[in-house]
Each structure stands twice: as C-alpha cells, then as structure tokens.
Amino acid sequence: MNATSWVDGADTGPYGLHHLPYGAFSTAKDPAPRLGVRIGDQILDLRALATGQFFLPWIRPAFHEQGLGGFMAMGPPAWRLVRHQLTELLGDARYRDQSETLLVPVAKARMHLPFQVADYVDFYASEHHATNLGRLFRPDSEPLLPNWKHLPVGYHGRAGTVVPSGTPIVRPRGQRKAPDGAIAFGPSARLDIEAEVGFVVGVGTELGTGVSPDDFAEHVFGAVLVNDWSARDIQAWEYVPLGPFLGKSFATSIGHWVTPLDALAAAKAPAPAQDPEPLPYLRETDRYGFDLSMSVRWNGTEVARPPFAGMYWTPAQMLAHMTVNGASLRTGDLFASGTVSGPDADQRGSFIELTWGGKEPVEVGEGSPRTFLEDGDTVTITATAPAASGGTIGLGEVTGTIQPALE
Incomplete structure (x- = not known):
C-alpha cells in the first residue's frame, strides 16, 4: 500500500492516505448532498469519480446517492475494493492531473449527516464511568449493579434526533424534582455531555438471527465520534423504572466523517480482562478494543482526555448483545459506547463526573467556572488513533453549541 499522497499537505495531518x-x-454551486472521501484538507468527489466510470459498474450507483447507505450495504468485499482503489488513486502521482479537478476544499464545503440513521442504541460500557455514577447516585451501595459485569447495559435512543457536528443544541425542557421534593417544569439546569465512540452498521441481518462477536467486522462499516447530550436533572426524575427517555432523546451529535474499520486496524488493542467470564454468546476468539485517545474541550479549554482502549465491554460484544434476542440489524444502525472514562480524574468523559455532581467546578475559557453547560457554551470532542504508517489518524471531530431553551 502506498504510504504517501500527492495531495498537498495530506501526509502531515490526521487525514492522510491511511485514513x-x-x-x-x-457546495454553494451544487447544494445537493453527495458523497466524498477526505484526504488532507480536500474532499474527493465520489459522485464525479463514479460518473467518470472509475469504479466497477455494480459499485457506481452507490456513489450517486446522497448518503452512505447503498455503499455500506454492499459489505466488506466492496469496502475493501473501493479503499484499495482510492488508496492507489490518491497515492500514485500518475493520477494527479486527472484527479485534481475532483477535489473540493473542506473550507468551501457544507457537511451533512453522512448516513441515514436507522436505529440508535447507546451502551454503558465503561467500568470507570459506571462506577463513578454509582458512587454519585448510590453512595451507600455497591457502585455497580449486579447485572453490569454480565451484560453490556444499553438503551434505545431516538434515531431522528441524531444530528451532524456543528448543529446548534437547544436546551431541553422537562420535569425536574427540586431538592425540597417539589416538581417543576422548565429548562434543564444540569445539561451535560457524554464523550463516546459510535459504530455504524453496514450489513443488516434477518429478524430472528443474532451476530457473533467474531463477525463484528462483517457487519460494521466504521466508527464516528459521538456526543450524547444529557439533561441530568430531567433524567434523574424520569429514569425509574424504565430508564432514559426525554433526558437523552432531544439530541445526539456525531462527526461528519465515518472512519472505515480498516483504517483502525493498527489501533486494535487488547481489551481488559473480564471477571466473571461472560456467557458463551459474548465470548470473543480475538478480544480487542481500539486505542483511541480522546479529548474534550469546553469553550476551547481541554478538560478531559478519556482513553477508549480501557472499555470493559468491546464493540463486538455490544453488537452481539443487541442482536442475541433476534433483533435485526439494518444498514445505518448506530450503536455507541456510552461515556468513555478512565481511572483518573482528568479522564472523565462527562461533566457530571468531571465536576463530581456539580460540587467541584472546573475552569473553562477565560477562567470561567463551570459545573454544567450554560447557554453559549461550546463542546468539541476529538480523537486520534495509531495509523498503519506509524503515525496517527484523527477521527472527525464532533462539536456543538448550546442555545437557550425555546419559550
């Protein structure tokens, strides 16, 4: 595989040939969404490339769609073939003259949701995050509930409120229980984030069948960064007995760029040992997670660096659990890891942990103390991973700014 690209500046940034x-x-001249692949600070127009008959005839129609669904549904053979072709095209200087005209600067492009989200499932896979919340919410009990180390806990979210990075986030309203026990209605006063990694399903399954952890790469197309915005006060009042609802469903942001699983091959890392051993349907022949180094910035100030490699439940186990009852997969299904947190205080991927329930404010921006999000605050989540070239790649960032609640 080529190691360098003829695209100016691509080899020194997070979007090189190995990504x-x-x-x-x-674009302003062509407002209809179309598909592209990022190389450096440029976007290669895949619709134009397909129109020029670059791809095989059976693949070309997928790149005339406005989202990735058609291509993702084709499965690993098509994913690998196209990746190989694009690597050759962008890595061999012989193709420069004929391909340069198909590049669009990222700065001149408007980005859209990269795929139509079919279903959205959010997990709770970090032992450190679950332990922290258990200590906050149940200080007199064991932090982990009895089922937590036996199955990946999760819930179904709202696919229709998954939005692309940069979409303003309107502060949600709902019921809250005051410290004196009074029930009030109004804007959330404890608006939070959850720094997560999401995985996008390409190949679906039939209803009534499950997916083995070992078949993870046969179904999952790639990864995106996720911010699962959370209204902690609304959530605290509503979640018993059925779990999250309005405190989560108002918005979930994802990055503009879907990183193919093949681009994360060098980022595979051994996952933590599990005790007790999980049931057979959750056991993996090759147990691994991904070495992603995440960063959370609050109004420009880095406040946390969550490590994804330490997640107790792996993406393959999440996929196996969400299908073991026979629930079918659809192209465009999105499942996310839940908050990524590490053992150290500066590795906590939610503000309820970072400020310990609001008792320990952090300084953001120009020395402004924060416990939870205020109107006008901006949060940006980024991540890097080892690349096959020996360098690093950077997953597409996810950012959002809080707007006041609607009257």
Whole structure:
C-alpha cells in the first residue's frame, strides 16, 4: 500500500492516505448532498469519480446517492475494493492531473449527516464511568449493579434526533424534582455531555438471527465520534423504572466523517480482562478494543482526555448483545459506547463526573467556572488513533453549541 499522497499537505495531518474517511457534502454551486472521501484538507468527489466510470459498474450507483447507505450495504468485499482503489488513486502521482479537478476544499464545503440513521442504541460500557455514577447516585451501595459485569447495559435512543457536528443544541425542557421534593417544569439546569465512540452498521441481518462477536467486522462499516447530550436533572426524575427517555432523546451529535474499520486496524488493542467470564454468546476468539485517545474541550479549554482502549465491554460484544434476542440489524444502525472514562480524574468523559455532581467546578475559557453547560457554551470532542504508517489518524471531530431553551 502506498504510504504517501500527492495531495498537498495530506501526509502531515490526521487525514492522510491511511485514513480516507467517508462523508456527505455540498457546495454553494451544487447544494445537493453527495458523497466524498477526505484526504488532507480536500474532499474527493465520489459522485464525479463514479460518473467518470472509475469504479466497477455494480459499485457506481452507490456513489450517486446522497448518503452512505447503498455503499455500506454492499459489505466488506466492496469496502475493501473501493479503499484499495482510492488508496492507489490518491497515492500514485500518475493520477494527479486527472484527479485534481475532483477535489473540493473542506473550507468551501457544507457537511451533512453522512448516513441515514436507522436505529440508535447507546451502551454503558465503561467500568470507570459506571462506577463513578454509582458512587454519585448510590453512595451507600455497591457502585455497580449486579447485572453490569454480565451484560453490556444499553438503551434505545431516538434515531431522528441524531444530528451532524456543528448543529446548534437547544436546551431541553422537562420535569425536574427540586431538592425540597417539589416538581417543576422548565429548562434543564444540569445539561451535560457524554464523550463516546459510535459504530455504524453496514450489513443488516434477518429478524430472528443474532451476530457473533467474531463477525463484528462483517457487519460494521466504521466508527464516528459521538456526543450524547444529557439533561441530568430531567433524567434523574424520569429514569425509574424504565430508564432514559426525554433526558437523552432531544439530541445526539456525531462527526461528519465515518472512519472505515480498516483504517483502525493498527489501533486494535487488547481489551481488559473480564471477571466473571461472560456467557458463551459474548465470548470473543480475538478480544480487542481500539486505542483511541480522546479529548474534550469546553469553550476551547481541554478538560478531559478519556482513553477508549480501557472499555470493559468491546464493540463486538455490544453488537452481539443487541442482536442475541433476534433483533435485526439494518444498514445505518448506530450503536455507541456510552461515556468513555478512565481511572483518573482528568479522564472523565462527562461533566457530571468531571465536576463530581456539580460540587467541584472546573475552569473553562477565560477562567470561567463551570459545573454544567450554560447557554453559549461550546463542546468539541476529538480523537486520534495509531495509523498503519506509524503515525496517527484523527477521527472527525464532533462539536456543538448550546442555545437557550425555546419559550
């Protein structure tokens, strides 16, 4: 595989030849969304490339769609073939003259949701995060509930409120229980984030069948960064007995760029040992997670660096658990890890942990203390991973700014 690209500046940034993430974009001259692959600070127009008959005839129609669904549904053979072709095209200087005209600067593009989200499932896979919340919410009990180390706990979210990075987040309203026990209605006063990694399903399954952890790569197309915005006061009042609802469903942000699983091959890392041993349907022949170094910035100030490699439940186990009852997969299904947190105080991927329930404010921006999000605050989540070249790649960032609640 080529190690360098003829695209200026691509080899020194997070979007080099070993990355090649997919997204949907438009321009002022052509406002209809179309698919592209990012290389450096440029986007290679895949629709134009397909129109020029670069791809095999059976693949070309997928790149005339406005989202990644058609391509993702084709499965690993098509994913690998296209990745190989794009690597050759962007890595061999012989193709420069004929391909340069198909590049669009990222700065001149408008980005869109890269795929239509079919279903959205959010997990609770970090032992450190679950332990921290257990200590906050149940200080007189064991922090982990009895089922936590036997199965990946999760809930179904709202696919229709998954939005692309940069979409303003309107502060949600709902019921809250005051410290004196009074029930009030109004804007959330404890608005939070959850720094997560999401995985996008390409190949679906039939209803009534499950997916083995060992078949993870046969179904999952790639990864995106996720911010699962959370209204902690609304959530605290509503979640017993059925779990999260309005405190979560108002918005979930994802990055513009879907990183193919093949781009994360060098980032595979041994996952933590599990005790007790999980049931057979959750056991993996090759147990691994991904070495992703995440960063959370609050109004420009880095406040946390969560490590994804330490997640107790792996993405493959999450996929196996969400299908073991026979629930089918669809192209465009998104499942996320839940908050990524590490053992140290500066590795906590939510503000309820970082400020310990609001008791320990952090300084953000120009020395402004924060416990939870205020109107006008901006949060940006980024992540890097080892690349096959020996360098690093950077997953597409996810950012959002809080707007006041609607009257």
